[in-house]
Amino acid sequence: xxxxARLKKARKNKQLIQSQVAELLGIDxxxxxxxxxxxxxxxxEILQKLADLYEVxxxxxxxxxxxxxxxxxxxxxxxxxxxxxxxxxxxxxxDTLEMYRLWKQSKTEK
Numbered sequence: 001x002x003x004x005a006r007l008k009k010a011r012k013n014k015q016l017i018q019s020q021v022a023e024l025l026g027i028d029x030x031x032x033x034x035x036x037x038x039x040x041x042x043x044x045e046i047l048q049k050l051a052d053l054y055e056v057x058x059x060x061x062x063x064x065x066x067x068x069x070x071x072x073x074x075x076x077x078x079x080x081x082x083x084x085x086x087x088x089x090x091x092x093x094x095d096t097l098e099m100y101r102l103w104k105q106s107k108t109e110k
Contacts, residue, residue: 001064001087004038009087010054010061011036025049 001009011021011032018036022029025046034040035050042050051058059065064087074090075082085093 002038003041003062004036006061006064007032007050007054008036010050010056014054021050021053024053 011018018032019029022032025032027046031040035042047058047061051061054061074085074087076085076093077083
């Protein structure tokens with residue numbers, strides 16, 4: 001996943017549109033579009049503001065990984081060891097778990 005794709009994913013996770021982000025950061029919305037399409041990169045100040053706004057680390061925006069020691073993001077404990085998951089795999093498991101919980105809740109409400 002590219003830097004631009006991670007920016008777009010983070011923005012959508014916050015349910016924001018480009019013009020809202022641009023307004024919050026005091027920049028033109030076409031600049032956000034250029035970032036998300038890998039046509040341009042933000043300076044350090046804007047990068048920090050984007051990370052803060054999207055509540056993600058700069059490491060994740062730049063590399064797709066977090067460098068926090070002992071971080072278990074996108075990992076699952078399986079058969080006695082931690083297995084790294086792709087973003088898609090992690091999202092699929094999260095969605096499946098949510099569906100199971102909703103199903104279980106509906107069964108107990110009857």
